[in-house]
Amino acid sequence: MANTAFSAPLHLVISEDYTPAPQSALASQPALAPLRLTRRGKFVLIALPIFLVSAAVLMLLGLFQSPANASDDTPLGVEAVTVTVIEGDTLWGIAREFAPQLEPREAVRRIGDMNNLNSSVLHPGAELFVPTGS
Template sequence: MSTLSLAPVFAAAPTRARSSVRLTRRGRLVVFLTSLFLVLAVAFMLAGGAVGTDEAGQAAPTEIVQVTPGDTLWGIASDLATDGDVRSMMTEIERLNALDSASLSAGQKLRVPVVTD
């Protein structure tokens, strides 16, 4: 009869030298808050470059159009769009009148850009 004996072969993992600096919970909080403060300070400094001027801008020339029954925003914009770009004219009319949607009601007055040919 034969016997088999196995000896465990474990290689000892090299141990890393432990650093002498250890952060406590309060130390980690201080490092985190300091980093957060620095990031916010840099963000505020970069955002400070975007400022307006003291002079008023020029208002775009507009005229008033009254909506009649059956008029649509697409129809009004297509009458005004000399370059054929109806969608951009619709967007401009919506912006000028602060419209939430393209629905119009009869009798409504719209401010539209002045068309110059």
């Protein structure tokens, strides 16, 4: 059978003839021993801040190294017009209408590259960049 220890609450009773020690008596007591850390205390005091700082540095590096999101601006170095897709439009038709100086297959490829298109399906209301220069 397991031993169980019960503890009773501690009640301090101060007698009426008690007088606290004077401050000069407390000052003359020997100094306390220096603080000593346990393994857990050393971990919390040293390793945890190092971990938190390194996590913050990695988050900042990830923030600055992440690829840029697509923007609404025309890609740099390419002359292009913005075309709003209407129902019934196709890439081939847009390429022939807005980039007549280019061969239609090349124009369709460039439109796909400039707009990060994964398929030839166009949705009405979408805006596409169409290259106008060669």
